[in-house]
Amino acid sequence: VDLKLLEAEPTDAERTAIDAVAGAPETNGGRVGRARRDGRQLLLPALRAAQRRVGFVSEGALGYASRRLSVPPADAYGVASFYALLALEERPADVLHVCTDIACRLAGAEVPAGAHASPCLGLCERAPASLRTIAGEKPREIQLPESGPPLPQAGESDLRLLRRIAAGVDPTSLDAYRAHGGYTALARARELGPEAVVQTIADSKLLGRGGAAFPTGTKWEAVARQPAQPHYLVCNADESEPGTFKDRILMESDPFALLEAMTIAAFATGCAHGFIYVRAEYPLAHERLENAMTQLRAAGLLGGDFDVELRIGAGAYVCGEETALFQSIEGYRGEPRNKPPFPVEVGLFGKPTVVNNVETLANVPEIIRGDARETRLFCLSGHVGRPGLYEVELGMTLRELLERAETRQPKAVLLGGAAGTFLRPDQLDLPLTFEGARDAGTTLGSGVVMVFDESADLVDAVLRIAEFFRDESCGQCVPCRVGTKRQEEALHRLAAGRGEGNEIALLADLEQVMRDASICGLGQTAASAVGSAIRNLGVLAS
């Protein structure tokens, strides 16, 4: 029997780091004690704090966090071992995580000795990229290269979501944000009243930009009328779809806009408490958001009838799935829940919850201010002349967008990310709208446009995508846990020329089973790009 006994004590440094999250401990000799009923939700922040202090989560730190937060140690171990960025074995304080995902492979990523390979870091426009984490008294995380190419649309004046970023407005200054129209939308929303705000969003036909394209107004309406209290607002900023970096740029370069949007959403749907769940790989976004929140609280624009808490992930693609994200905030393993019930009824902490992606929320102030234009963000990476984030108005085709980004003769385009579809050069005339993509048998997903030119190794890209899903599957449901593994094995057999003749049929079966029977979108789309590569591009097909 492998019994985990956590008799190890934390070091003073670990104790201090965990106490900073959990609060000061009661002193020994007390006569009165109170268990924490809210402790569990602080588990991930506490483990993260311990790791940032000493570089890994030691047994002593795990046991101490469990004790302080009233979580059984075995259970806490289950949580700690779920997240890729939490280390349970001692390692150096300074660690380099090198992205080896699709865009960075195209740019020739290599993992030096002692460094860790990482899935997509969301820095695709500056590929090859990496993330350096330095634990210590003043822990730091550094995205490398430290800056990317300038915004391709910098200086353009008719942008909507990227307006302030293109104009170079200081993202660290509330005054600068206000000077560029900031907080006029909230004022307008307060004039309209909650119901009219919900109606305005519904009338705008805004669709979710995280990938699932669900009507935002419908979500808000459903939560606003739920009698159960409290209501929660969650901003899903766990942008982890390989090739996606739009939410990162919005948070890094226009953080006040996101917080204004959340305040409007909370006002409309009756939420007093909001969470922004940002992936751990975005340190600059954390910093910019924290700074913005501090300024907003000082200005009385947050912290009154609505406040926001920043929660940081620890390396898990699946936590971008909304219910897995709730589990993660609540301090559990990020395993998606079955739906129904849907988050609008039973969401975070079992309460009605609005959960919107960053880009979706970024549209809200524009709509409330009356800018009726419909625009979308696209993340261009790979073999493009001008990689980066593009804001595109309704009607533009994919081919036109590629031309704007100075792309020459692509061999293939991956649209929508690892959960999206590969397209041939003759399939690029689809209009960049939800309907346009659907009619073309593809998806815009999270706005990924990754380009592969003649030099690209598509087999390598497909194998990487299969590896990615096998690695990121949470393992909770069988179709995904087994399916992603079998898919990868079959592809490797084909790539090595050791096919047994039935692989293509097997892959099609797996795709069907995972799509039909997986609990969440990860499994449901885990074969999408692979299948399209075989069907559209003929990769490994013969």
Next chain:
Amino acid sequence: VFGAGGGTSSYQEVRDADLIVLWGSNAREAHPIFFHHVLKAVKRGAKLIVVDPRRTPSAQWADLWLGLDVGTDIPLANAIGREIIHAGLVNEEFVARATADFDAYRESVEPWTLAEGERVTGIPADAIREVAHAYAQADKAQICWTLGITEHHNAVDNVFALIDLALLTGHVGRYGSGLNPLRGQNNVQGGGDMGAIPNKLPGFQEIEDDTIRARFDKAWDTTIPPKRGLHLTQMFEAMEHGKLKALYVIGENPAQSEADQVRALKLLKGLDMLIVQDLFLTKTAQLADVVLPGCAGWCESEGTVTSSERRVQRVRKALDPPGDARDDIEIVYELGRRLGHDLGSTRAEDVWNELRTLSPMHAGMSYSRLEEMGGIHWPCWDESHPGDLFLHARLWEPEVTDRAHFQPVHHSPPVDVLDDDFPIRLTTGRRLESFNTGVQTGGYSSPLHRNGAALQLAPEDGARYGVRDGGRVRVVSRRGAVEAPVRYDTTLRPGLAFMNLHFPDEIETNILTIDATDPKSGTAEFKATAIRVEPL
């Protein structure tokens, strides 16, 4: 107070309660299955209050833990009672209709102001007030207790103090509210039910009641002694005075479980005849003239057990006992036969059906009904009766004929007083993975046994007495001394030490304990010993 010895509520009601008070109970370790029911209530939003000198694993789950001084349960209960009265939170209607002697109770708790409660118990006044208000205002409230209440020289008074609180607030006799002693084994309740207590016949019927005894005399064709027998402590006294010369011990290990062990061993060795019937060759069995190997209740015999919630359940035989071990009924009946009495059929169901003719509260529990219904809560008066989920519903009837009497009780500090020579209060208790003297659990190796055989001490006391974590000490009480390693334990406050009794072969904890005994229950004050530690 109520006339029957059992918990008043079912586990289902514990799950549905709004407030659960564990008083002198570390259920998370000592009653882990029951604690699951508590946790279900907590997950549902119920409040948990734990009263225990140590911040036990149970206390760590509590919304509010009160770390009182050992042996100050009555002052705490009385201060809570007084606060309920003064805050106007008494259930006046219930008290007027269903209880008696309220005035005497009110008078007895009047000196126990919050400030006085704080002075004597160590619990801050506002925490005492918080408990009083929470308990009185809860819709459904449970008080559950175990040996922290009963292993004291004034055990019965301690229980009365808790019952008084329930009477004050009407938290008894209705769904979800109740008073529950938690039983330490799966069938402690059943033992009492069957009359294995000196003053009762099966079904809690008074042995000294002539009419009742006459019924049993007739059924058994014999004459039952008209006076109650001796409880365990009185037996040892009788041994000391040479009045008790033969002892028949079934499934107990008094050579290691009795307080003041030096004395207990001497007395057991001085008997003319000692018979031990047990699964194992215990320390007591090793002293015996005759050892009768019995069999394991849960897998080698047919019969019933009764849980803390008074639910009688069937147990079934799955294995033949090893070697010469025999079914306990057979052993007792064979002994009867050799002594010239035919006790009848040894089939468990026949014995049970005989009980049903004699104990009205079991009358309706046929084996077939027990199987069909998955067990039945006593009382179950006839074969159409479903059994009672909770007891004493009569207190809520419009006319209460048999009122429940308040029992005013007074503080009586532990007999083994603290002074300069013996400045540390030692208390004893159980661990999750071990049971009592370790007869059943000591034979298994478990990493959880680690550090079990140790004196647990607050780190502050370690520093004060010059003992390091892991060091060895002589632990000295007024009765004896043992050597033990020291283990620092931050759930203890300075001045409070803890030992368990599971590893008597390594540390004979009961050499230290005092046999000051409650005259009514016969239980010794295991929970309060005065010690000092001497570094080795």
